[in-house]
Amino acid sequence: MSQVFHEIEKKIIKILQPNQILTIAEIHDKTGLESDQVRRGVEWLKLKNLAEVKEEINTYFHFENKGDESLQKGLPERRLVSEIKKGNFTFDELKSVLGSDFNAAIAFAKKNNWIEIFKENNKTLLKLTNNISESLEEQFLASCRNLTENEKIKKTKNFLPAIESLLKRPNFLSADEFKIQKISLNKQGKEINLEALSNLSGAIDVEAKVPEVFAARTHPLKDTIDEIREIFVTLGFSEIYGNLTQSSFWNFDALFTPQDHPARELQDTFFLDGISAKKIATPEQIRNVSESHKKNWRYHWDINEARKMVLRTHTTCVTIKHLAETKPDEARVFSLGRVFRNEKVSYKHLVEFNQIEGVVVGKDANLRNLMGIQREFYRRIGITKIKFWPTFFPYTEPSLQTMVYNERLGKWVELFGMGIFRPEVTKPLGITKPVLAWGGGIERIAMLKYGIDDVREFYNNNLSWLRSARKCQ
Ligand code: PHE
Numbered sequence: 001m002s003q004v005f006h007e008i009e010k011k012i013i014k015i016l017q018p019n020q021i022l023t024i025a026e027i028h029d030k031t032g033l034e035s036d037q038v039r040r041g042v043e044w045l046k047l048k049n050l051a052e053v054k055e056e057i058n059t060y061f062h063f064e065n066k067g068d069e070s071l072q073k074g075l076p077e078r079r080l081v082s083e084i085k086k087g088n089f090t091f092d093e094l095k096s097v098l099g100s101d102f103n104a105a106i107a108f109a110k111k112n113n114w115i116e117i118f119k120e121n122n123k124t125l126l127k128l129t130n131n132i133s134e135s136l137e138e139q140f141l142a143s144c145r146n147l148t149e150n151e152k153i154k155k156t157k158n159f160l161p162a163i164e165s166l167l168k169r170p171n172f173l174s175a176d177e178f179k180i181q182k183i184s185l186n187k188q189g190k191e192i193n194l195e196a197l198s199n200l201s202g203a204i205d206v207e208a209k210v211p212e213v214f215a216a217r218t219h220p221l222k223d224t225i226d227e228i229r230e231i232f233v234t235l236g237f238s239e240i241y242g243n244l245t246q247s248s249f250w251n252f253d254a255l256f257t258p259q260d261h262p263a264r265e266l267q268d269t270f271f272l273d274g275i276s277a278k279k280i281a282t283p284e285q286i287r288n289v290s291e292s293h294k295k296n297w298r299y300h301w302d303i304n305e306a307r308k309m310v311l312r313t314h315t316t317c318v319t320i321k322h323l324a325e326t327k328p329d330e331a332r333v334f335s336l337g338r339v340f341r342n343e344k345v346s347y348k349h350l351v352e353f354n355q356i357e358g359v360v361v362g363k364d365a366n367l368r369n370l371m372g373i374q375r376e377f378y379r380r381i382g383i384t385k386i387k388f389w390p391t392f393f394p395y396t397e398p399s400l401q402t403m404v405y406n407e408r409l410g411k412w413v414e415l416f417g418m419g420i421f422r423p424e425v426t427k428p429l430g431i432t433k434p435v436l437a438w439g440g441g442i443e444r445i446a447m448l449k450y451g452i453d454d455v456r457e458f459y460n461n462n463l464s465w466l467r468s469a470r471k472c473q
Contacts (some may be wrong), residue, residue, distance in 0.1 A: 008041035050189035061153040067172040076105035136162040220469040224446040242318030247277040249306040255395040276307035288428030311340035315357035324429040331361040347454040357439035370436040416440035
């Protein structure tokens with residue numbers, strides 16, 4: 001079968017056939033092709049087994065501040081010699097002239113065999129030898145002085161010991177390594193008869209591999225959060241915000257969670273050590289909420305317990321605070337954000353995760369509406385197989401949880417908790433219309449979306465997964 005080459009390939013072959021070994025940049029210069037075209041053409045030729053690419057590392061050097069100084073004023077050991085020639089012989093005199101370079105100057109001057117050190121009348125003196133020829137380092141520096149602006153300092157054999165010695169001196173010289181690819185044709189490549197091919201039209205191999213490009217992207221979890229936010233906004237909800245730290249009053253008491261509830265124990269909740277809120281709510285709110293606890297749970301309600309600050313354990317505190325402040329007759333709001341629970345980290349639990357919380361208030365709002373909204377939300381996120389299961393929360397009645405089917409694992413997993421706020425919650429805060437509320441973990445949803453079995457994967461910074469995670473499902 002006769003081979004078909006693209007114009008790009010032909011140009012590259014033509015340049016390389018006379019035994020050339022060139023870089024991408026050189027091929028670009030000689031052919032006038034764009035660097036990207038050259039790269040692609042080389043990739044095609046490589047796949048056709050006609051070209052070879054060898055990687056080489058080129059080392060260049062640049063001077064740092066001490067190096068620059070020596071380029072201008074001479075190396076410290078040379079400056080030492082000049083000083084001695086001027087008639088300064090004692091350590092003290094030389095030290096005051098050379099400053100911090102003194103020690104290096106002495107060491108290298110000794111090494112070059114330029115000086116002798118001796119004592120006279122209890123003073124340490126220096127004397128020059130007869131052997132003060134230009135050192136290899138100095139020859140190297142001299143060669144660098146002739147470089148034009150854009151020329152780089154290359155690694156050259158003659159100066160290797162000088163370069164190595166200067167690299168060891170602090171702030172003189174640094175090495176920069178550049179990888180370059182050298183491209184050549186192999187035997188078959190060299191044997192291609194371009195003249196004979198000239199009548200064939202070029203065809204593009206649309207299946208040829210191209211280098212992978214990893215563009216910057218947002219984190220998959222962030223994408224999920226944005227997607228959820230967008231769904232709520234398009235469903236006509238507005239976002240509400242709240243603090244990550246809350247008083248126990250709003251995180252628990254206002255939600256009719258008794259003060260001896262297990263969720264309020266140290267092993268479940270992160271308390272801010274020794275921090276209590278001074279003003280937790282209005283006196284009326286505190287009075288009504290405490291009355292509701294006393295009357296319905298029948299125990300001694302302690303305001304100091306309500307003052308204890310916590311890292312919020314759910315976003316429902318944001319919901320209830322908002323409702324207590326606005327007392328709406330009608331509302332559709334949602335909030336998004338981090339919550340914290342003192343749990344043992346595992347494939348399905350993190351101590352810090354994200355929740356979405358939604359609320360609908362309206363005089364006719366009912367359980368059927370609540371389930372309908374869930375179904376619609378899940379449908380929009382791409383989950384269709386769901387069912388509702390009765391459950392318990394201190395603040396809702398009835399309480400449900402959605403179970404969704406994980407096709408991959410072949411089992412039902414629980415997602416959102418929800419319910420209608422109990423009158424014990426709404427009445428003390430002056431909320432008069434039915435409140436539908438629901439909330440749940442965003443990581444759980446992201447796990448379903450991305451087919452992930454271990455929630456920790458979202459925080460591992462595993463580049464290969466981050467790169468491969470699909471932007472759209
Ligand atoms: N706060 C509950 C949780 O964190 C979810 C929930 C929100 C339940 C609103 C009922 C009402 O799991």
